Amino acid sequence: MTNHKFLVVATSNPGKLKEMQVYLQDLGWELQLKPAELEIEETGETFIANACLKASEIAKATGEWSIADDSGLMVDALDGQPGIYSARYGSSDADRISRLLRELGSEQNRGAQFVCAIAIARPDGTIALQVEGICRGEILHSPRGTGGFGYDPIFYVPAQQQTFAEMTPDIKRLYSHRGQAFQSLLPQIDKIVK
């Protein structure tokens, strides 16, 4: 019996917890950060594989339902890189952005997409739900805007004529890969926990 809707978030990043809370707390879900000492290595080759791996391992280790996400930026002209290595592409956000701009150089094809995979695992580690969200955009030649995090200042969304870093959090949520993934997840989530 699980009337109490409780999920351990497979991240030690309080920012991610906060972002997930925005989507889930109105539905009555209580979220908690994973224990700091539980580190899961991201050995998967896709976003969804990594999200499933993290959710499953944290669920088994805590004996609770768990939710995990994995996300990153895929650049068309770089054959989808940095992809699942987005966080490991440099040592700081500024570093990662300048490496990406350097590698793209004067390439005309600036198409790119952010991808976000989310998985929910049962306490025994089996996967109850997995979804993916995508946001298409273009990589600018130089950063614009001060909001957000990561690659936001160089990711431009033509439909809004703004980079992610120029959008308010509400507008970013409307377009973003994480927003899209949660839009697929929310209608399904209450059906999985009986």
Ligand code: IMP
């Ligand atoms: P994760 O924590 O393994 O999912 O790493 C995702 C990495 O992809 C982050 O460190 C960022 O560099 C990048 N990333 C993911 N989502 C976003 C976003 O919404 N804006 C900017 N960068 C993002």
